[in-house]
Amino acid sequence: xxxxxxxxxxxxxxxxxxxxxxxxxxxxxxxxxxxxxxxxxxxxxxxxxxxxxxxxxxxxxxxxxxxxxxxxxxxxxxxxxxxxxxxxxxxxxxxxxxxxxxxxxxxxxxxxxxxxxxxxxxxxxxxxxxxxxxxxxxxxxxxxxxxxxxxxxxxxxxxxxxxxxxxxxxxxxxxxxxxxxxxxxxxxxxxxxxxxxxxxxxxxxxxxxxxxxxxxxxxxxxxxxxxxxxxxxxxxxxxxxxxxxxxxxxxxxxxxxxxxxxxxxxxxxxxxxxxxxxxxxxxxxxxxxxxxxxxxxxxxxxxxxxxxxxxxxxxxxxxxxxxxxxxxxxxxxxxxxxxxxxxxxxxxxxxxxxxxxxxxxxxxxxxxxxxxxxxxxxxxxxxxxxxxxxxxxxxxxxxxxxxxxxxxxxxxxxxxxxxxxxxxxxxxxxxxxxxxxxxxxxxxxxxxxxxxxxxxxxxxxxxxxxxxxxxxxxxxxxxxxxxxxxxxxxxxxxxxxxxxxxxxxxxxxxxxxxxxxxxxxxxxxx
Numbered sequence: 418x419x420x421x422x423x424x425x426x427x428x429x430x431x432x433x434x435x436x437x438x439x440x441x442x443x444x445x446x447x448x449x450x451x452x453x454x455x456x457x458x459x460x461x462x463x464x465x466x467x468x469x470x471x472x473x474x475x476x477x478x479x480x481x482x483x484x485x486x487x488x489x490x491x492x493x494x495x496x497x498x499x500x501x502x503x504x505x506x507x508x509x510x511x512x513x514x515x516x517x518x519x520x521x522x523x524x525x526x527x528x529x530x531x532x533x534x535x536x537x538x539x540x541x542x543x544x545x546x547x548x549x550x551x552x553x554x555x556x557x558x559x560x561x562x563x564x565x566x567x568x569x570x571x572x573x574x575x576x577x578x579x580x581x582x583x584x585x586x587x588x589x590x591x592x593x594x595x596x597x598x599x600x601x602x603x604x605x606x607x608x609x610x611x612x613x614x615x616x617x618x619x620x621x622x623x624x625x626x627x628x629x630x631x632x633x634x635x636x637x638x639x640x641x642x643x644x645x646x647x648x649x650x651x652x653x654x655x656x657x658x659x660x661x662x663x664x665x666x667x668x669x670x671x672x673x674x675x676x677x678x679x680x681x682x683x684x685x686x687x688x689x690x691x692x693x694x695x696x697x698x699x700x701x702x703x704x705x706x707x708x709x710x711x712x713x714x715x716x717x718x719x720x721x722x723x724x725x726x727x728x729x730x731x732x733x734x735x736x737x738x739x740x741x742x743x744x745x746x747x748x749x750x751x752x753x754x755x756x757x758x759x760x761x762x763x764x765x766x767x768x769x770x771x772x773x774x775x776x777x778x779x780x781x782x783x784x785x786x787x788x789x790x791x792x793x794x795x796x797x798x799x800x801x802x803x804x805x806x807x808x809x810x811x812x813x814x815x816x817x818x819x820x821x822x823x824x825x826x827x828x829x830x831x832x833x834x835x836x837x838x839x840x841x842x843x844x845x846x847x848x849x850x851x852x853x854x855x856x857x858x859x860x861x862x863x864x865x866x867x868x869x870x871x872x873x874x875x876x877x878x879x880x881x882x883x884x885x886x887x888x889x890x891x892x893x894x895x896x897x898x899x900x901x902x903x904x905x906x907x908x909x910x911x912x913x914x915x916x917x918x919x920x921x922x923x924x925x926x927x928x929x930x931x932x933x934x935x936x937x938x939x940x941x942x943x
Contacts (some may be wrong), residue, residue, distance in 0.1 A: 419465040421458065423719050423768070425480075425710040428497075428504045432710040434480035434765065435473040435501070435744040439465025442534070442692035443510035444685075445525075446472040447498065447518030447614040450621030452610050453479025456767070460513075463678060467686070468511075469695040475521065477617040480710075480721070480765040491517075491628045495524030506698045511689055516542060517625040520626050526641065527633035535688045536641040537681060539674075544629045552626045556584050557619040560611065562888035564881070573849030576607040583650035594676070596648045601845050608852070634658060634665065640688040641665040644677055667824030677783045708745040708755075710765075715781035717761035718769030722785055727754035730818060731792040733782070734767075736760060737800030738904050739897060741889040754792055758785055760802075762904065767896045775907035779808040784811070793818035801826040804867050804908025807916040819923045823930040827941065830911040832868035837906055839867065843899040855894045858888045866934055868909075879931050914941060 421438040436454045438461045446457045454472035461470045476497045477483030498521055498903075511534045514522030519538035526536040530864055536801050562568055563923055576743045577599045579585040582592040601608070634643070641664060645655040657668055669708070670677045708725045723745055731754040736743045742759040755814065759766040761781055786794070794816045798806050803825035810817050828836065841858040842851050861867070863882040869875035894901060917924065917943065926942035933939055 419462055421461050421465075423503070423712045425712060425721075426501065426504055427709060428500050430707075431476070431482040431484070431497075432480075432874040433473055433476075433482070433501050433504075434710075436473060437469065437471050438462070439468055439470050441468045441694050443507050443695040444468040444470050444687045444689075444897075445502065445507070445510050445512045445522075445523050446470060447512065447514035448472070448478070449514075449516035449518050450476065450625065451614055451618035453481075453613065455479065460678070466856050468689070469697075469728060471505070471507075471510075475518070475621065477620055478614055483620070484619055488627070489624050490853045491520045491524055491624045494521045494621070494624060495528060499525060499528065507695060508532060509534055509692060510695070511537075511685065511692075513539070515539040519622045520625055520628055523633050523637070526637055526639060528780045530638040533639050534692050535639055535685065536637065537685075538641075539677065540649050540651040541626050541634070541646060541654065541658065542628070542651055543631055543657040544593065544626060547679070548631045549626050549629045552584055553623065555586055556626065557622050560616045560618060562884035564860075564884045566853050566860070566887075566891075568888075569852040569856055570849060572608055572611055573604060573852060576611070577604055579607075594648075594650060599893040601847050603844050604849065607889030608849070609895065612895065613902070615888075627632075631658070635660055635662065637662060637665050639664065640684075642668055642684065644668045644670050646673060646677060647671045648673065669819045687784065689858075712765075713785045715761070715784035717766075717771040717773070717777050717781035719766065720761060720781055720785050721759045723755070723757040725750060725755045729753050729792070731756060731787070732795045732797060733758075733786060734797040734807060735782075735799060735802040736763070737802050738763075738908060739890065739894055739901055741799070741886075741893055743764075743799075753795075758782065762897050762900055763893050764896075773896065773900050773904045773907075775805060775808060778907075779805055779812060782809060795819045795821065797821040797823065798825070799823040801908045803827075803917065804910065804913055807913075807920065810920055810922060817922050819925065820920060821925045821927060822917070822941075823906075824928040825913075825926070825938055825941070826909055827914045827934070828868050828909045828911065833906070833909045833911060835870065836868040836909060837902055840902055840905070841894060843901070852891075852895070855874050855891050856887065859891050859894060863887075877886065877931060917941060 421436050423436055426433045444464060448454055448456050453474045455617050457472045464470050474481035475494055484493060509532055511523040512525055513738045519541050522536060522538060526533040533810055545805055580598045582588060582597060583594055605925060647654045655667060705726055708723055711722055711724060713720050713722060729752055733756045738760060742764040743757045748755060761769055794813060795818055796809060803822050806820055841855040845851055860882060864877055865871055865875040928938040
């Protein structure tokens with residue numbers, strides 16, 4: 418099996434995540450809304466033996482930074498994709514896109530006819546002005562976290578409904594689709610695609626719905642295939658394409674995606690036969706005072722990190738397991754160098770099947786730390802991430818100059834057992850109830866100590882957590898699924914306080930009275 422590599426590329430100060438595999442002429446894949454480049458895994462494997470297959474996350478989707486400004490157009494998405502292609506050094510390429518991605522691909526082919534060797538679109542969306550007006554707001558209600566988690570129940574039902582009607586909100590028989598409904602697993606996948614991006618999900622859809630001037634297609638100059646599959650609601654758009662040049666072929670495919678790929682094999686081989694292989698220019702990652710995003714191969718698979726060059730010390734800052742990774746906006750950077758990893762299983766480091774036991778995570782963190790020992794290392798750990806600190810200090814030895822703990826979780830054996838016993842369910846049910854269970858647990862852990870039986874004694878006198886914060890952490894809980902139990906078991910061992918006291922380096926604890934259960938953190942500091 419061909420290895421698919423994940424990378425980040427800085428494009429005009431924006432971090433773009435992409436996948437690349439194989440060798441040969443370049444084939445760029447552009448995903449539909451609200452998905453990301455992960456959807457192309459099977460297709461990349463299929464074509465990597467013949468082509469250099471490159472699949473970016475479009476702006477605001479997957480792990481790519483969004484473009485500033487709203488609303489955006491297909492031309493905006495296309496221009497941003499072209500900037501990525503230029504930054505990558507691609508001079509000639511074929512491009513394949515699906516739905517929203519198909520419109521972006523068509524813009525690229527229209528805007529850069531001398532560089533695009535071939536175009537394939539799976540479902541060209543030929544919306545009319547009337548449909549643009551009809552679908553816009555109704556199809557794309559805002560997706561905003563509610564204090565009671567009701568937005569999650571809506572999302573689950575919404576993603577299932579799109580397999581029954583198009584548009585999804587139109588329950589008339591005339592709008593019914595005769596295609597297979599969502600399974601519980603496919604419902605989870607489509608829900609996670611939206612949870613990855615939140616309210617940004619509307620940007621890609623809205624750009625496609627607003628696009629109803631289709632002169633680009635009539636001006637295409639390269640060999641082009643516009644494919645319409647049976648079962649795709651866009652099949653109804655096929656008769657709308659007319660007055661096309663001879664190099665543009667409209668294809669009706671009754672037998673689905675595998676048959677489309679079978680047909681593409683021969684067609685691409687013919688039209689790309691004389692195209693040069695893409696040779697990626699050698700690049701070096703220079704230390705920079707600006708924040709950079711990077712993917713690092715570690716013992717736990719790919720780990721995404723934010724890093725910044727500096728002086729004085731390198732500060733390794735660990736977010737609490739089961740919570741949203743830290744971002745540069747949350748850091749008072751000063752003059753120090755920084756390393757902010759998305760812990761394995763979280764954020765952009767979630768695409769790994771490696772075990773998430775403490776030893777594996779410590780090994781992964783050690784792999785992520787630059788080998789340059791010129792700067793002393795300060796380890797900062799938030800919440801339950803304190804459980805990684807003793808093993809990290811052992812592994813890194815004298816390079817560690819200081820440890821800073823932010824409100825560490827320090828439990829006894831009984832408390833640990835109750836915490837693990839009451840974690841949210843990971844059983845994905847047909848009605849999506851597991852989403853609400855994760856929400857309830859995450860919200861209430863801010864209101865009650867989660868390692869005590871629910872009671873007045875367990876109540877914390879704090880402000881209610883912001884729905885946006887609860888939502889961000891719930892997304893991480895859902896990414897982890899059943900792995901959450903083992904993760905928290907590994908970092909809340911009853912001997913943690915003693916191990917932290919025995920550290921051979923200076924230890925500083927940052928907390929407040931309401932975040933310090935029974936004053937244990939303050940006692941640790943003393």
